[in-house]
Amino acid sequence: MGILLGEKSPVAGGAAAELREIFRQLDEILAEAGIQKTAIVSARLYLQHVLRDIGEVNDAYKEYFGSHPPNRRAYGANLQSGMLVEAAFVAEFPEMEP
Numbered sequence: 001m002g003i004l005l006g007e008k009s010p011v012a013g014g015a016a017a018e019l020r021e022i023f024r025q026l027d028e029i030l031a032e033a034g035i036q037k038t039a040i041v042s043a044r045l046y047l048q049h050v051l052r053d054i055g056e057v058n059d060a061y062k063e064y065f066g067s068h069p070p071n072r073r074a075y076g077a078n079l080q081s082g083m084l085v086e087a088a089f090v091a092e093f094p095e096m097e098p
Contacts, residue, residue, distance in 0.1 A: 010082055014053070014084065015047065015049070015053035015056055015057050015084040015085050016053075016056040016059060018083070018084050018085040019060045019061065019064075019085050019087070020060055020064075022087050023060070026040075026087075026089060030091070033093070035091060037064070038068070039093065039094075040065075040090070040091045040092075041071065042070050042071040042072070042090045043061075043070055043072045043073075043087060043088070043089050043090075044072075044073050044074075044075065044089075045072065045073070045074040045075070045085060045087050046074075046075050046079060046085065046086040046087070046088075047074060047077065047079075047084065048076075048077065048078070048085070049084065050074060050075070050076035051076075053084060054074060057074065057085065070089075
């Protein structure tokens, strides 16, 4: 979620700022798992105001993933109070040797 650790409210700045915080947290998770963001194969974005915010969310998505983004779906959703964006990602992990 677009909430900093220990905080109760999303980061300020709107949907794109929340998505950038989500990506920052995702980077930490990927680093801990030892994989790159290129391992992400799909993303689901849930937007409180999909029609209003999809443009700025698309820009932040392109900024993060570049010219080869994973498959993505964006949905309008009634999110918890104050949230504009939530996201879910699926990553492909390399096969581990026994």
